[in-house]
Amino acid sequence: MRKPAELRKAEIVATVLDLADRIGPDRVTTGAVAAAIGVTQPALFRHFPTKAALWQTVAVQVADGLAVAWEDALRTGEAPLVRLRALIDAQLAQIAATPALPMLLFSRELNVTNAELRVTFHGTLSAFRGLLAAEILAGQQDGAFRDDIAADDAAVLLTSLVQGVAIRWALGARDFALHDEGLRLFDVQCRLLAAGGE
Amino acid sequence: MRKPAELRKAEIVATVLDLADRIGPDRVTTGAVAAAIGVTQPALFRHFPTKAALWQTVAVQVADGLAVAWEDALRTGEAPLVRLRALIDAQLAQIAATPALPMLLFSRELNVTNAELRVTFHGTLSAFRGLLAAEILAGQQDGAFRDDIAADDAAVLLTSLVQGVAIRWALGARDFALHDEGLRLFDVQCRLLAAGGE
DNA sequence: GATAAGTTTGTGAGCGATCACTAACTTTCC
């Protein structure tokens, strides 16, 4: 079962994400990845110089996936409220599609072993908050959102909402639909943020 | 430097929390703890049968600290809004006093190695959410909070708020005052939840 | 009240397992 390097590399990255989800990011050893693929452990080092480099490739792929999803979301409409909901929707969908993501954010791999990884993800999350803040600000200027609250603060509340539901989902038994629950809570928070009240 | 077991045990637990904060929960090896105290590594096993048992003791101590802080907070007043703010205040203070707590929640030690730990902390967080929900419900019946929103949902939004600010604090460079920022955001969210709007 | 006996606390050496990673050799495919 010999494969060209390009394919094998992609297979390794996908397996890391799959294993990170199923057994936890910190249990993803090179041996476990190799066994899941069906090659010997040293074979991985034909394609990645170190384990850290492998993780970095994983991180970039995930971050790119998020960025693309955001761009798509922002194309769904013009109204800030629509775009805002699409952003949250996209983020929840990406998390559901990459269930290792929440755990990965707090893994030893990211926070201790691999400083570069941390920078990658931290920048990605900040970018998301920035996009949210921009839409909220636009919504306030439209009169759709109450403007007695700083747009940045509202953006923080929304990112916290997504993080909170993702964490509850990841740490718990994943016994609810992340996407539905997230959007439901978003709508609740949106009602609070809406202008006019009641 | 011989010490009675009681003292040594407490010293070990304190050192684990200190090290978990400074180098990350997953880098807290038995050797590191022993070195920080100034004893040999096997000495730890005079006081704890396994490393998991040591962590369990740490978890119970932290959970007890949280429970006590909540009780104190609920004694600060009668008005739901006052008590709610006191609860958030206490939680932020406890996190600041035990800075390893946020990382601990997502550590390998808790999520992979030690299933009992996970149960302990999960129950603790659920209890907190319950306390918040009770105060919000009381506030809605008082007419202080708008009642077009489920108290449970509002409680989730508030716990997410605390989690979110704690995570931003822990994952970032701790470059802001957790307590101040947390209470500030709480007041923002409280304004959204308040009855009457504007 | 000294001393013997027993318990508690700690040490030094080391075991078995696991990890990321390397070197040298073999197979597969264009």
Added chain:
DNA sequence: GGAAAGTTAGTGATCGCTCACAAACTTATC
């Protein structure tokens, strides 16, 4: 036939933990 892709075998480091033993403190006995 030569490079790419994979194997077998092995290295050094680190981990939690055990074991035999020593020192320190406590208790009981004469």
